[in-house]
Amino acid sequence: MELVFSYEYAPLLGLVLGLMFGITIYSRKMQKARAMRFGNYETLEKVAGGNFLRSGNLLTFVKLAAITSLIVGVSGPQLVQESSVADANYVIAIDSSSSMFTTDIEPTRFEAAKQISQGLIDEMTNETRVGLVSYSGSVDIVSEVSSDLEGIDLSIKNMSIGEEAGTGIGDAVVSSSTLIQNSSAPRKVVLITDGENNVGSSVNESIRFANTHNVSVYTIGLGTDQTGDQYGVIEGNNATRADFANLNEGELQRLSNSTGGESIFVTNNTEVEPGFVGIFEKEVSTDFSTFFIFLGAVLLMVEWVLKSTDFEVIP
Secondary structure (H helix, E strand, O other): OOEEEEOOOOHHHHEEEEHHHHHHHHHHHHHHHHHHOOOOOOHHHHOOOOOHHHHHHHHHHOOOHHHHHHHHHHHHHEEEEEOOOOOEEEEEEOOOOOHHHHOOOOOHHHHHHHHHHHHHHHOOOOOOOOEEEEOOEEEEEEEEOOOHHHHHHHHHHHOOOOOOOOOOHHHHHHHHHHHHHOOOOOEEEEEOOOOOOOOOOHHHHHHHHHHHEEEEEEEEOOOOOOOOOOOOOOOOOOOHHHOOOOOOHHHHHHHHHHHHHOEEEOOOEEEEOOHHHHHHHEEEEEEOOHHHHHHHHHHHHHHHHHOOOOOOOOO
């Protein structure tokens, strides 16, 4: 939880407040000095009830409090705190293309993706609904959205390599978004891949589709964006090194940023369990501008009323 100011000139307003505070204090001292030179001090003291200096201090305090409230109000104060969205609907989309069997992340990128996905399931609660998608050159809906977390976890464990060549990131986002498009809860897609979109819908099309249905896409990239010389032995798949697309970090970041999600990149085994705070929590902002502006206006009115009565006896 933190208090932030949306108005970019808040520090300048603070400086103005400091100057006004100094000027006000100086003017009060001058008033006191004039009062001490008053010819009939005892008469003034009787008229003011013996509290004329304290009365002036109270008026000064009220005025400064009013100015402070107004300055804070126009500075756009917002209280930002993290709020759990465990009741959201999620779809986990796992890249099952041939390159996911590369062994730079042991035992393979595909197994690391499954491990990350199961870690996500472990973070969810019974209120969470989640679906599962596998994609390569085509998209396979492994599981519809449900609250059966144990069943989803088992489905992840039993996932295997995709049958068609290619990596259809755009199609995966569209299919995943379709699964949760009618949800009344927050909608999030967690997309895991080691490559770039090279078949099916474009990333731009998937961004438009996700935004149309208020879906946030969180991307988790595996491996690096550089071509490596070492690849693991891939058995039973018609794939060569030339078929393996490099990880397109820029594309994944654009997909996440454009839909209100975040990007995480995993390049080795020590990063296989990244933090998922951003996926399971959201920032909730409470704007206090109106409250402080209203308080400042009330205090100015109080100060005006006090000055309009016999409360302030020093001219």
